[in-house]
Amino acid sequence: MGRAAEMLDVTxxxxxxxxxxxxxxxxxxxxxxxxYSRYQLRLAQRARDLVDEGTALEAACRIIVLEDQLAEAQRINARLMRDRDSQNPPPPPG
Structure with a gap:
């Protein structure tokens, strides 16, 4: 934990x-x-940034969770759109 805290410049x-x-x-x-995994360290850094901007810790954690959920939903949506497009190619011109 000490090394992770040092890397992020947090306690x-x-x-x-x-x-x-x-x-x-x-x-x-x-x-x-x-x-801590690299992903967890990125989350901790994001939390620190939000707290440094004046966001309460609990609110910062909720923001991060929601951002993560949104990013996952966007990845799923993009994959579904690609799958749909590959199964239904556009009709030939003419």
Whole structure:
């Protein structure tokens, strides 16, 4: 956790608060130390940015979850559109 906090220029308490807010749940080493994925570090950085802009931590976490859900919905929609287009090619001109 100390290395992750150092990389993000936050305190370990800030990272624990993200865990408590359930923004993400880090893996645990056999010794019980928190292990963060790159994705989780990106989420933590986004949370820090929002908090630095004056957003409350709980609101920042909710914003991040909603942004993530929107991005996933957009990926699914794009894939469905591609699939639909490949199954129904446009009629030939003429």
């Amino acid at each position: 370990p308490a800030f990272l624990r608060s993200l865990d408590n807010a359930r923004l993400f749940v880090p893996q645990r080493s056999s010794g019980g130390h928190r292990r």
